[in-house]
Amino acid sequence: MGATADSVDTSMRSKTKPDPGLSRDRVPVLRLEEVSKTYEGSTEPAVRHINIEVGEGEFFSILGPSGSGKTTTLRVIGGFERPTSGRVYLGGADVTFTPSNKRDVNTVFQNYALFPHMTARENVSYPLRMRRVDRHLIGARVEEMFAKVEMTGYEDRKPNQLSGGQRQRIALARALVVQPSVLLLDEPLGALDLKLRETMLVVLRALQRDIGITFVYVTHDQGEALGMSDRIAVMNHRGLLEQIASPDDLYWRPASDFVARFIGKTNLLDCIVDSEGGLVAGSLKIAAREATDGPTSVQLSLRPEEISVGPDTSRLANHFRARVEEILFLGHEKELVTTVEDQTLIVRVPGREKIRREQIIEIGWDLDAAVPVKQSVDQTVEGAE
Amino acid sequence: MTQTTTRETLSVSGKHGPPLRVGIRALILSPTLLWILALVVAPNLYLLVFSFWSNEIGTVVQEFTFENYVRAFTSEVFLTLLVRTFLIATFAAVMATLIAYPGAYLVVRKLGRWKLAAALLVLVPLWVSYLMRVFAWRIILGERGILNGLLTSLGILGEASDSFLYSVETVALTLTYIVVPYVFLASYSSLERIPESLYEASADCGGNSFRTFVHIIWPLSRPGVAIGFAIGFVIAFGDYVTAQMVGGLEGTMLGTIILQQFGTANNWPYGAAIGVSIMLASFLFLAMVSLFSRTEAQYE
Numbered sequence: 220m221g222a223t224a225d226s227v228d229t230s231m232r233s234k235t236k237p238d239p240g241l242s243r244d245r246v247p248v249l250r251l252e253e254v255s256k257t258y259e260g261s262t263e264p265a266v267r268h269i270n271i272e273v274g275e276g277e278f279f280s281i282l283g284p285s286g287s288g289k290t291t292t293l294r295v296i297g298g299f300e301r302p303t304s305g306r307v308y309l310g311g312a313d314v315t316f317t318p319s320n321k322r323d324v325n326t327v328f329q330n331y332a333l334f335p336h337m338t339a340r341e342n343v344s345y346p347l348r349m350r351r352v353d354r355h356l357i358g359a360r361v362e363e364m365f366a367k368v369e370m371t372g373y374e375d376r377k378p379n380q381l382s383g384g385q386r387q388r389i390a391l392a393r394a395l396v397v398q399p400s401v402l403l404l405d406e407p408l409g410a411l412d413l414k415l416r417e418t419m420l421v422v423l424r425a426l427q428r429d430i431g432i433t434f435v436y437v438t439h440d441q442g443e444a445l446g447m448s449d450r451i452a453v454m455n456h457r458g459l460l461e462q463i464a465s466p467d468d469l470y471w472r473p474a475s476d477f478v479a480r481f482i483g484k485t486n487l488l489d490c491i492v493d494s495e496g497g498l499v500a501g502s503l504k505i506a507a508r509e510a511t512d513g514p515t516s517v518q519l520s521l522r523p524e525e526i527s528v529g530p531d532t533s534r535l536a537n538h539f540r541a542r543v544e545e546i547l548f549l550g551h552e553k554e555l556v557t558t559v560e561d562q563t564l565i566v567r568v569p570g571r572e573k574i575r576r577e578q579i580i581e582i583g584w585d586l587d588a589a590v591p592v593k594q595s596v597d598q599t600v601e602g603a604e
Numbered sequence: 605m606t607q608t609t610t611r612e613t614l615s616v617s618g619k620h621g622p623p624l625r626v627g628i629r630a631l632i633l634s635p636t637l638l639w640i641l642a643l644v645v646a647p648n649l650y651l652l653v654f655s656f657w658s659n660e661i662g663t664v665v666q667e668f669t670f671e672n673y674v675r676a677f678t679s680e681v682f683l684t685l686l687v688r689t690f691l692i693a694t695f696a697a698v699m700a701t702l703i704a705y706p707g708a709y710l711v712v713r714k715l716g717r718w719k720l721a722a723a724l725l726v727l728v729p730l731w732v733s734y735l736m737r738v739f740a741w742r743i744i745l746g747e748r749g750i751l752n753g754l755l756t757s758l759g760i761l762g763e764a765s766d767s768f769l770y771s772v773e774t775v776a777l778t779l780t781y782i783v784v785p786y787v788f789l790a791s792y793s794s795l796e797r798i799p800e801s802l803y804e805a806s807a808d809c810g811g812n813s814f815r816t817f818v819h820i821i822w823p824l825s826r827p828g829v830a831i832g833f834a835i836g837f838v839i840a841f842g843d844y845v846t847a848q849m850v851g852g853l854e855g856t857m858l859g860t861i862i863l864q865q866f867g868t869a870n871n872w873p874y875g876a877a878i879g880v881s882i883m884l885a886s887f888l889f890l891a892m893v894s895l896f897s898r899t900e901a902q903y904e
Binding site: 297298321326333334335345349379397 | 799802805806810811812815824899901
């Protein structure tokens with residue numbers, strides 16, 4: 220047993236790096252300013268005070284559980300919904316009240332929304348025809364798009380003669396053919412099976428790099444978001460933004476307990492500051508690099524892979540004996556549910572490790588491993604209102 | 605429908621195999637088949653056969669002849685009435701479509717959750733007896749009718765006019781009114797089926813609402829409208845009650861002649877020949893309509 224994972228993890232994360240926000244060399248091509256939306260007949264806003272800046276050529280994801288208002292946010296950007304308050308800027312111009320057919324954004328809809336009576340070619344030509352592009356130019360441009368999404372040869376099929384993945388590609392081609400400044404994607408992979416989804420992930424990412432168009436990608440799947448995005452905005456159940464950060468920072472430096480829980484798995488330790496300024500979670504004394512600048516309690520997020528297992532954990536700042544309660548075999552690794560005193564900790568070990576239930580193991584983690592997280596803005600707002 | 609039924613049957617009694625499946629399928633279909641055979645196929649075949657028999661002073665002689673058709677297509681009365689009936693029916697169906705389709709579009713697109721209520725309101729007249737609906741127009745257009753009353757009291761007309769009733773125009777107007785709900789129903793259901801996302805996708809592609817209508821909504825709803833148009837046309841084409849009640853002599857339609865032949869004139873074979881001619885004419889017309897209104901599309 221060893222702490223093999225630890226060294227890898229340390230190199231991966233960048234805890235000292237500040238939240239990157241929008242890099243200075245990137246022009247905000249899209250900006251949402253204090254956008255709120257309450258649907259007619261509803262008292263609860265679907266989204267509240269959304270502030271987002273997306274840079275040119277960025278792959279930006281909006282991640283959240285269902286009902287978090289991420290699709291609403293996308294629809295506000297696309298011009299399908301008018302925000303109740305706030306402003307939407309595209310390339311610096313206020314487009315809050317510009318109808319969708321006059322916005323320089325295109326959408327890949329959740330169900331693709333291909334025109335069923337048109338062939339794939341007619342579907343892809345449609346935006347060009349609406350823009351009154353010269354007929355001779357349309358043919359070449361459409362052909363090029365079919366090549367880009369690897370659908371050459373399927374031009375004369377109707378949507379119902381195409382598979383889900385193929386429809387997806389046609390929808391992409393239709394949305395990209397006029398080279399919008401921003402492409403909106405509303406859970407585009409939701410209807411595809413796992414294998415196809417993985418293929419499309421690669422296609423999407425490659426396509427985005429290739430054409431350099433800004434993507435705003437809505438998903439509830441953290442794997443998709445973490446894998447593809449330059450930056451991710453996490454929204455919570457009440458339509459509030461929890462954090463905007465790079466996938467790296469989101470994972471290793473979650474701003475709130477909500478983010479920590481939503482992105483990957485984590486152990487949340489509710490600690491109180493004892494009389495000597497140390498941290499105590501239940502009956503566990505924890506060593507962490509937490510500036511105890513005032514608060515009497517703090518929540519720490521400790522990723523399972525941050526916890527090392529084995530005798531040599533005794534050199535680490537935190538070192539405990541844990542009892543294995545439950546083992547979940549995941550193939551490449553095993554997930555252990557362990558109890559340490561009165562705390563439950565999830566620990567991960569390589570899949571080959573021989574561990575039995577009820578075994579007592581030694582675990583430990585570094586001073587930096589557990590990061591403090593704030594309470595979700597959700598609760599904060601609830602308190603304030 | 606039949607397929608799922610078959611599969612269910614299979615799972616319940618799989619060991620019996622195909623014979624039972626066929627038997628049950630036939631059993632399930634039998635009411636429909638019976639209906640079609642007894643009430644559609646048989647009478648029409650009978651009508652067809654009758655139209656080739658001859659008539660001798662009110663008695664049907666079972667002797668093959670083209671005489672009835674020759675008589676019909678050389679008869680000026682028949683030809684005049686055929687053209688008139690065709691024109692009236694076409695006019696009524698076209699007018700009803702022009703009224704009902706935009707109406708259905710507005711209801712589906714603009715009324716939101718009230719659309720079902722609005723659609724029901726349009727269909728309310730269908731609950732009233734057909735005769736009452738036609739009669740209503742006599743009350744409106746008659747010499748002592750509402751229209752005359754209004755116009756004379758406003759001083760637009762010096763005295764009540766009898767020219768509103770008993771004319772081709774009256775028949776066309778009344779038939780338009782009669783068939784509007786049917787065209788509306790067909791238009792409504794075809795428009796209702798078009799998912800909201802297609803409107804949005806079209807706008808997203810840069811199409812304004814007019815071009816969205818022309819390129820997306822019209823092609824997708826056209827087959828439904830054609831069905832509504834066809835129903836309206838057939839109803840108007842075969843109608844004789846309206847012609848009799850508000851048409852007068854000038855507004856006589858083909859149906860009236862058929863009624864006469866089967867009634868007072870007592871010449872069934874000739875009546876049958878006219879009936880068959882009407883059916884063929886409307887069938888040809890509707891075949892053309894459906895040919896030009898076809899859109900091949902399947903929603904995802």
